[in-house]
Amino acid sequence: MLVALGGNAIQRAQDHGTWAEAVRQMRRTTSALADVTVPGRELVITHGNGPQVGSLLREAELGAGEIPVPPLHVVGAETEGQLGYLIAQELGSALRSQRVDRSVLPIVSRVEVSPRDPAFRTPSKPVGRFYPAGEALSLRRRLGWTMREDVRRGGWRRLVASPRPLRWLEGDAVREVLEAGFGERFVFVVTGGGGIPVVRRRGRWEGVDAVIDKDRAAALVGRQLEMDTLAIITDVPGAALDYKSSHPRWLGRVGLEELTQYWKRGEFAEGSMGPKVEAGIRFLRDGGRVFLITDIPSLPEALAGRAGTRVEVSAPPTPRGTRRLGRTLPGSPGRRRLK
Numbered sequence: 001m002l003v004a005l006g007g008n009a010i011q012r013a014q015d016h017g018t019w020a021e022a023v024r025q026m027r028r029t030t031s032a033l034a035d036v037t038v039p040g041r042e043l044v045i046t047h048g049n050g051p052q053v054g055s056l057l058r059e060a061e062l063g064a065g066e067i068p069v070p071p072l073h074v075v076g077a078e079t080e081g082q083l084g085y086l087i088a089q090e091l092g093s094a095l096r097s098q099r100v101d102r103s104v105l106p107i108v109s110r111v112e113v114s115p116r117d118p119a120f121r122t123p124s125k126p127v128g129r130f131y132p133a134g135e136a137l138s139l140r141r142r143l144g145w146t147m148r149e150d151v152r153r154g155g156w157r158r159l160v161a162s163p164r165p166l167r168w169l170e171g172d173a174v175r176e177v178l179e180a181g182f183g184e185r186f187v188f189v190v191t192g193g194g195g196i197p198v199v200r201r202r203g204r205w206e207g208v209d210a211v212i213d214k215d216r217a218a219a220l221v222g223r224q225l226e227m228d229t230l231a232i233i234t235d236v237p238g239a240a241l242d243y244k245s246s247h248p249r250w251l252g253r254v255g256l257e258e259l260t261q262y263w264k265r266g267e268f269a270e271g272s273m274g275p276k277v278e279a280g281i282r283f284l285r286d287g288g289r290v291f292l293i294t295d296i297p298s299l300p301e302a303l304a305g306r307a308g309t310r311v312e313v314s315a316p317p318t319p320r321g322t323r324r325l326g327r328t329l330p331g332s333p334g335r336r337r338l339k
């Protein structure tokens with residue numbers, strides 16, 4: 001199972017962004033995760049990083065006279081470290097207290113994007129804080145940033161490109177470890193914040209200033225690792241039709257075709273629920289079997305089919321290759337029970 005943790009699993013809307021708050025919130029999240037880490041189920045985790053990127057960018061801004069401002073891709077790498085550490089600490093403890101013998105391994109993850117992705121011509125993803133008009137226009141002039149006014153929230157924000165993820169570079173290595181039979185020994189934390197976007201130039205990888213949507217990256221990880229289930233954890237109990245109306249209709253069990261119709265009809269907002277549903281559709285078309293959207297308290301019930309939005313396909317449109325759960329090669333380390 002691949003679990004994608006939304007911002008809320010790490011920092012709630014009312015939080016100030018302190019480390020103590022993050023620990024407290026992650027403790028709730030990881031206790032639910034540990035409950036569902038049962039024998040026969042591999043667990044891989046990915047997560048968002050929006051608020052953390054915002055804080056680091058602000059920090060860099062305030063320190064700019066003294067310390068060089070890092071590029072956005074480096075800030076993304078920093079959040080993978082920070083949140084990978086947090087998840088390792090808290091999930092590690094939660095697993096130990098449930099007597100589950102698995103080590104949590106965060107992986108600094110790079111994700112290839114195309115330098116010709118049209119997203120680079122039309123940046124769409126807001127990052128960082130709100131600026132007053134004067135400052136926004138000066139940033140646009142001095143640094144070439146794309147700035148957009150958000151009239152409702154009274155300020156301007158920087159927009160960056162959100163290119164499509166093509167390949168997670170560390171994915172083959174992680175897959176090898178799973179295939180060697182270690183799937184129930186390690187919990188990998190991967191492509192945090194959607195992964196660090198890199199492009200190939202003259203035979204080398206170069207980081208680029210962009211942000212990959214973490215839900216899109218999750219669909220990619222699901223395909224590369226041939227995961228069976230994708231569970232997207234967010235701050236609402238599922239996806240709803242007529243979400244903005246006074247009578248939202250929460251979706252429970254729904255078919256792939258039906259969900260695709262709703263998605264095409266624009267029931268799920270761009271930049272929030274839309275990419276989650278899109279990721280789910282893609283994951284199932286690429287050979288996944290179960291897709292869930294739920295909040296953290298309902299995760300165990302959602303896995304049992306009693307909560308959340310759930311799409312299940314019996315025969316995936318794209319049958320998969322070789323990877324089998326717990327496949328153990330003769331004499332491979334997977335046969336050893338590590339204590």
Ligand code: ADP
Nearest residue numbers: 006007008234236239240243267268269272273
């Ligand atoms: P995350 O940090 O988990 O990625 P997002 O804010 O990106 O969270 O997405 C979750 C949000 O999507 C919900 O809080 C909800 O307000 C919003 N949303 C938009 N459209 C819908 C919909 N049709 N059904 C449910 N939630 C929706």
Ligand code: MG
Nearest residue numbers: 006048271272
């Ligand atoms: Mg989001």
